[in-house]
Amino acid sequence: MRKISMFVVLYVVWCLLVFPYDRTTGQWDTQSLLVGLVAALVVVVLFGNALPDRSCFLLAPRRWFWALVYIPFFAYYCLKANLEVAYLVLHPDMPIRPGIVKVRTSLRTRVAITALANSITLTPGTLTVDADEDGTLYVHWIDVKFAEDDEATREIVSRFEGHLRRIFE
Template sequence: MANKIILFLLSYLIWLLLTWPFDFSTGQINVQAIVAGFIASILVAMIMREISYHRLARLFNPLRYFWFCVYILVFSYYLVKSNLDVAFRVLHPDLPIKPGIVKIKTRLQTDTAITALANSITLTPGTLTVDYRNDGYFYVHWIYVTTFSQEEAAARIIGRFEWFIHKIFEG
């Protein structure tokens, strides 16, 4: 129950920030938006599965935030690099691509960490997560396959992120 209330408050706060029904210069308040948001947030809180907060203590570990900030910087660099890479391949007259789906193994365990890693893979150089198998394997679509070896591919695709994500979510 407590989880649902936290979820409700969170979604209601985001709704209020996004619609912003208060106009301070004229003092008017858009009641319609406030009531609609209230109903929508209750629905969201009821439908959503209970999120477990038993690892809540981890949220207060400042070291995680430090690694998260470092990760944002590293990630931004690779995000821009991957975009230039894809832009180059798209605009090149010969379309230099060599696509394929490769399998890589990850040592991450928790759901949050795996989700973060999957999203990082999708947003970085030429790779797109297709599926994840419960025994720790990712299937990744790679726009320019440079190696067939599983270990080599893992090192090239997730080697630079796995360590960070392990530090942030599991360390």
């Protein structure tokens, strides 16, 4: 099951990259399609066990829906993060208070924690330095507002947690 979903995803990525459909003539490029099949098969056979424990979530449409909902939500915070960093960088005095804080997440699967860490890195003033298996994240914060664990958790983690749980768990 896991290998089948991996195969499908790999093949879709291949098709997007190669784009075997010519719009002007309306013809499909069978050569690329076939090579893609072989390439995806080889990768699945060689690296099928290297992927995370539960890649079968890739086939559930409900999760894809929540992933689509997540995109604009995430884009908003990403944009906000960039304006904030741009402001800090261009400000003559650079009003920064950097530090590393510790936050906890209730997400359990490794994929979800990875996604959360990546989201944190791309959003306001925070960068994930390290993550533990038990859901503890060490986050570098360019403008520390709360040094305590709980408050920092509320400020940094909670806005993504619910969304990511619906997508990955």
